[in-house]
Amino acid sequence: MASSCCSSSVTFFNSHSKPNNPLASPVPAQANSFLRFHSNSSSAVLRLRSTPAPPPNAHSFRVMASTLTAVEKNREPLKIMISGAPASGKGTQCELIKKKYDLVHIAAGDLLRAEIAAGTENGKRAKEFMEIGQLVPDEIVVMMVKDRLMEPDSTEKGWLLDGYPRSLSQATALKGFGFHPDIFILLEVPEEILVERVVGRRLDPVTGKIYHLKYSPPETEEIAARLTQRFDDTEEKVKLRLRTHHQNVESVLSIYEDITIKVDGSVSKEAVFEQIDTALSDLMAQRAEKMGSAVA
Ligand code: AMP
Secondary structure: OHHHHHHHHHHHHHOOOOOOOHHHOOOOHHHHHHHHHOOOOHHHHHHHHHOOOOOOOHHHHHHHHHHHHHHHHOOOOOEEEEEEOOOOOHHHHHHHHHHHHOOEEEEHHHHHHHHHHHOOHHHHHHHHHHHOOOOOOHHHHHHHHHHHHOOHHHHHHOEEEEOOOOOHHHHHHHHHOOOOOOEEEEEEOOHHHHHHHHHHEEEOOOOOOEEEOOOEOOOOHHHHHHOEOOOOOOHHHHHHHHHHHHHHHHHHHHHHHHHEEEEEOOOOHHHHHHHHHHHHHHHHHHHHHHHHHHHO
């Protein structure tokens, strides 16, 4: 078992010439997750590359097995939670994070809107709460999110969970299922900016692109004519949603305090992403360092 593990790792590294530029290399999902999080772990890479085939004596076999255990442990895909008030820019940042880090983006609000669009019983019930800016009951949301997190793409690539957990009970439930994020990102934006962003926000149902009537207007008359507004993106409803957000965010933070980074979401999307990207790069460097010392 140990030797089959080892030989596949050696083959893997030999077949990719750029271990220090992992994000750019189109490698299979499992291999990519290894590379992504250990781009700085030259000691681990060197050791695997230079380790000869396992000699047939018990001592060498033990050394090989423990080396592989340390490597295997660090193959864990990245798990991120992102939270913020309505229109804090979560959607935009999730697109950027997903693109760079190749994670599965799971948005609780999108899962609920899909249920509504499919006309399911859960969708019908969820809409009643969404209409009034309140949280949809846990018995609908918790299992829906848990099931999505357990899909093969999420477990293999890692996930970016957006808009969940939104309450202490949701966070506790997730913990109980054994899901532990590596980092919790909180986007902070002043309330007056949020209301203005929400009220002008429009969706192009054809391309899925989000516009803002004032800050990011549609390119053509044709697009402008087909834009739609989310049913809960009115001033009245956003105020209710903001109240719900403020009521719950502190209790969620109390669970993830030690892994939370607070990001200023009121600046340009590039500047927001820079803050997030720095935090994620630091996290990956730390993991790589840990792996280096575990293997050394
Ligand atoms: P969002 O798309 O994140 O702005 O969410 C839209 C609405 O979906 C919220 O106002 C809630 O009514 C509902 N919702 C989204 N995520 C959750 C969640 N984790 N728990 C309960 N309700 C949620």
